[in-house]
Amino acid sequence: MPSFLGWRLGATAWLALVLMPAGAQQEAAGRAPHPGALFDQGLARYQTPELHLTLMKSSGTVAGLESLPDEPAQPGGKGKRETAGYDFTPFDLLAARSVDGYFHLGDLNLRLRVAGNEHWRGFSTAAERHPVVLLPAEKGELEREDLAPTLGPVIPLRVVRSWAVADGHLALRFTLSNPGNRAVEVGALGIPLVFNSVITGRSLEQAHRVCNFSDPSISGDGGYVQVTRLDGHGPALLVVPEVNAPLEAYRPLEDARKATGDPVFQERTPRQQTFEGFYEWMTASLAYQQNEWKGVEQWNPATSFVIQPGESRVIGVRFLVAPSIRGIEQTLAQAGRPVVVGIPGYVLPQDVKGDLLLKAAWAVKSIDVEPAGALQVEQAGKTAHGWLRYSIRGVKWGSARLRIVYANGSQQTVHYRVIKPEAETVDDLGQFLFTRQWYEGAGDPFHRGPSIMSYDRERNQLVLQDTRVWIAGLSDEAGAGSWLAGAMKEFARPQREQVEKLERFVDGVLWGGLQVSEGNQKYGVRRSLFYYAPEKMPAGTYDAALDWSTWSSWKKDDAQGVWRSYNYPHVVAAYWALYRIARYHPGMVTHHDAQWYLRQAEETILAMMRFAEGQAMLGQMEGSVFLGVLQDLRDEKMDAEAGRLEAAMRKRAEAWKAEPYPFGSEMAWDSTGQEEVYMWCQAFGLDKKAQVTIDAITGYMPAIPHWGYNGNARRYWDFLYGGKYPRLERQLHHYGSGVNAIPVLDSYRRHPEDLYLLRIGYGGNMGALTGIDQEGFASAAFHSYPDRMAFDPYSGDYGPNFFGHVWTAGSYLVNDPEFGWIAFGGNVEVAGDVVTMEPRDSMRQRVYVEPLGAWLTLDAGRFARVQLHMKSGELDVELEPSDRFTPKAYLRMEQTAVGKPYPQLAPGKPEARERGAYVYTLGTTNTRIHFAPSGNQVTKEKP
DSSP states (O other): OOOOHHHHHHHHTTTTTOOOOOOOOOOEEOOOOOOTTTTTTOEEEEOSEEEEEEEETTOOOOEEEEEOOOOOOTTTBBBBBOOOOOBBBBBTTTTTOTTOOOOTTOOEEEEETTOOOOOOOHHHHHHHTOOEEEEEOOOTEOOOOOOHHHHOOOOOOEEEEEEETTTTTTEEEEEEESSSSSSSSEEEEEEOOOOOOOOOTHHHHHHHHHHHEEEEOHHHHHTTEEEEETTTOOOOOEEEEESOOOOOOEOOOOOHHHHOOSSSSOOOOOOOOBBBEEEEEEEHHHHHHHTTTTTTTSSSSSOOEEOOOOOOOEEEEEEEEEETTHHHHHOOOOOOOOEEESSSSSSEEOOOOOEEEEOOOOOOEEEEESSSSSSSEEEEEEESSOOOEEEEEEEEEEEEEEEETTTOOOOEEEEEEEEEEHHHHHHHHHHTTTTEEEETTTTTTTTSSEOOEEEEEETTEEEOSSSSSGGGGOOOOHHHHHHHHHHHHHHHHHHHHHHHHHHHHHIIIIEEEEEESTTTTTTOOOSSOOOOTTTTTTTTOOTTTSSSTTTTTTHHHHTTTTGGGGHHHHHHHHHHHHHHHHHTTTSOOOOOOOOHHHHHHHHHHHHHHHHHHHHSSSOOOOEEEEEEEHHHHTTTTTTTHHHHHHHHHHHHHHHHSSSSSSOOOOSSOOOSSHHHHHHHHHHHTTHHHHHHHHHHHHHSSOOBBTTTTTOOOOOOSTHHOOOSSOOOEEEEEEHHHHHHHHHHHHHHHHOOHHHHHHHHHHHHHHHHTTTTTTSSBBOOOOOOOOTTTOSSBBBHHHHHHHHHHHHHEEEEEEETTTTEEEEESSSEEEETTEEEEEOOOSOOOOEEEETTEEEEEESSSEEEEEETTTTOEEEEEEEEEOOOOEEEEEEEEEEBBSSSOOEEEESSSSSSTTTTTTEEOOOOOOEEEEEEEEEEEEEEEOO
């Protein structure tokens, strides 16, 4: 018997199997009666060309949806099934979820009103289960059911569901018919997409083996939902429109009875840190726009449709199977679905020329932009393989919707975010942080000044009190986030007056306040400077309108604990940033010399290992800075310090080597530790574990034609800890985007043939800038749920996001076999034999030249342009003129790509070499450096 049911149901279940009629392969497995269970009439199994489908006979909804087992070729040309397929559904939770109020794939939610009625009425197949009526299957159908029993007698429409195979793909269709004598308006139609995203109760190894995540391209007729496995391996499942089913909105599912308007509400599958919740595919959403979402602009305009008496409408989606995550776009194209690729993504600085590549089965009739004039779009020919190319530029700051209308009448929307030029955006951030968010703190009983404090953009004032005390206490991600962003801004684009304020913060608040400066806990980092102790503070210290009885209102002893490892990287980053400024911008830092800051950074890392021993063995967000500290210690010839630090870090990496998925954190599942795990595994030659990490990241960091989802590393619980509106909710470009860009872009530079990595990595890098508004305020993240759709007013834990952006900021010059010469973070021009790129990223200190596998970085100085001579392989680099604090440039060059030979490059005429960098004195005009092939080849061996 097929293993996919055998291992679940057990041998006794197979005794009840009976062969069902009607053409398609169909089997049913009986079970002992379970009161209220959906499967109390048994299960029916169908095999399609791509999927095994198991339905519950009572409800007709999905019990299992499993990819076909692999069939590798065997000697003699025969195939043999060796591995079981992958089930995208939570089959193991079926018994617990088999009563009223739980959604399953195959359910339907509606809001209807009969002509003449003002109010909408809700209906759901999940609200109150009754066995559906099996109907004779029509041509191509596997099963057909009348849903009247489970929708109830008062619904004004007849609804028939069918499961079918069309063009080799599984299809789910609903036929809505109007048997009455009055028109019925459908104001909301949602198809619940219930896949196995329930991590609750599973170990990390189990979760990576059986769980998956869903990501939407909310693009109308060109929309789709991709379902990808946590381990990042194939296959991936795609849900696409079949007929009359544009993906208009993507709604988080509530309890079925709430969806119907029943005032009694009890959440059947409560969201929690280990369960993001399920969503539904909405083809109409006007009823929600008029009620729960009123006044909130959606990704697409809300619509409804009317079914006249005697009329019917079929709504259908199909399920495609992609062999891998990187194969999703090819699978869509092969199925006749339109595919778009944005270069450098869907976040467009106003000074960058982007490309939109389009492949579709239909001719393009028109392209419109909303708001009008927000984007400038021009047709720019075709690629060698037939992709339509459009040149695209951002004009008006903010979100923009590009609508492509095809000759067949279908419409596809692509969602962009236009920002100021990156350098200007970062300068705005610095100005806001060091003015509007600056706190002198005179008389503050918690000694939090001078510092950069958390900020509330709605009230336009500092957050000096919050019952989540860390937000006002300068520690944890949501309290340290703002001063961490300030430190990284100064590293990226130092400004003398702001650096002076940062030094005052370090000497006046960080060292000796937030960080213990003497005694047994020296170098330990406290959990919060703010705490709740009304008996010890003057009357009126605490806002009586706030609820101080919560668990998060820590007492002083709790706040002063030094055991939380995740507080340490923020402190290290501040010290490290000042070290780099002091070392490479002479005269800008005045309070301490460069090595003092570097020693402080090293001691803080070692203190983390002492005081937070358990958590310290996990990957830390921003942990990449630890590797930066080690490299700088080596460059400074501080060998004893470097040896201690390396030994401590190697101990962690060896522990990770022994774990199948070493991504634990203080949360049950997280998307933060992968960054540091990858970086140290790569540094210590643990290449297989580094690859496991990258694979896992691709499982939750998608390539989607939408600024909010493209490169967005999954986060959905941190509004609880750092947002003004605390709730479990998918966060768009929370700090997971920035920090996960670090390993992904590093991996791309080692494997430049994998453009997918550059696309998602750069999407995360740019996503970190989307939360910065026109005045420079930076939000923790964007609320994606359709009842809010806005950036959170709290600055919260934005800092780690900006850390990730700064750590990876750079420009990439690529000659792609499909798309030709393209640039990420710059503008590219081709003139004869010469390709020129002008970097436009926020720092302009890092350039990757893909045809040479060359990674050029500056410790000081900025790139003005790079020119590649294609025939000779020579490279010319121009650096911007000197300024008051940057008299010299320090240039490093590494050829990072593995497994491919490149001509070894030699830099022309450096004056000296210091700390591993080539030194050039900058002048009042651009400095030109010539790299010529040396005649030798460099090849980094594959792991």
